[in-house]
Amino acid sequence: xxxxxxxxxxxxxxxxxxxxxxxxxxxxxxxxxxxxxxxxxxxxxxxxxxxxxxxxxxxxxxxxxxxxxxxxxxxxxxxxxxxxxxxxxxxxxxxxxxxxxxxxxxxxxxxxxxxxxxxxxxxxxxxxxxxxxxxxxxxxxxxxxxxxxxxxxxxxxx
Numbered sequence: 518x519x520x521x522x523x524x525x526x527x528x529x530x531x532x533x534x535x536x537x538x539x540x541x542x543x544x545x546x547x548x549x550x551x552x553x554x555x556x557x558x559x560x561x562x563x564x565x566x567x568x569x570x571x572x573x574x575x576x577x578x579x580x581x582x583x584x585x586x587x588x589x590x591x592x593x594x595x596x597x598x599x600x601x602x603x604x605x606x607x608x609x610x611x612x613x614x615x616x617x618x619x620x621x622x623x624x625x626x627x628x629x630x631x632x633x634x635x636x637x638x639x640x641x642x643x644x645x646x647x648x649x650x651x652x653x654x655x656x657x658x659x660x661x662x663x664x665x666x667x668x669x670x671x672x673x674x675x
Contacts, residue, residue, distance in 0.1 A: 525578065525580065525637070526580045526581065528630075528633070529571065529574075529575050529578075529580050529630075530575075530580070530582065532571060532626070532627070532630045533568070533571055533572065533575070533582065535623055535626060535627070536564070536567065536568040536571055536623075536627065537568065538623070539564055539568075539620065539623040539624070539627070540561070540564050540565050540568050542616060542619060542620055542623075543557065543560060543561035543564045543565075543620055544561045544565075545616075546561070546613070546616050546617070546620065547560075547561045549608055549612075549613075550613060553664060556660065556664065557664075560620075560657055560660060560661065563653060563657060564624075564657070567627060567650065567653070567654070570646070570650060571630075574634065574642060577641050577642065578639065578641060578642070610668075610671065610672045611672055613668045613672075614665065614668045614669050614672055617661055617664050617665040617668055618665055620661050621658055621661040621662055621665060624654055624657045624658045624661060625654075625658050627654050628651055628654030628655060628658065631647050631650045631651045631654060632651060634647055635647045635648070635651070
């Protein structure tokens with residue numbers, strides 16, 4: 518398939534944009550959630566490491582970074598902070614639920630990207646590294662789901 522390298526470049530650059538937004542969101546959530554800061558800080562650090570791993574794999578494959586995509590994702594993440602949340606001077610408890618849902622969706626997408634790279638079977642990509650990244654994404658998704666459930670129970674529970 519002659520379009521495969523170009524399509525892979527688009528795919529990985531789209532995931533790099535998502536990773537940029539996810540890294541920013543995870544850092545913000547870790548800063549704003551004092552009670553859960555330890556768990557969220559570790560996840561935010563791992564998400565930043567995963568973004569760097571993606572960039573490294575892109576270099577290995579010779580995929581050039583389309584700089585405008587991560588930049589637009591960074592701006593988009595900042596713009597999401599402007600949404601109304603029925604609070605003006607403080608952070609809404611609902612923000613935690615929405616942000617944890619968003620982070621989990623992003624991590625699930627990241628796991629799918631690692632799996633797609635594994636399924637591509639390119640010999641330049643170290644299979645063991647992809648397996649570790651897949652396992653970490655699965656663990657992060659599970660941890661974020663547990664945090665999301667706790668947050669939802671606090672906000673919507675009796």
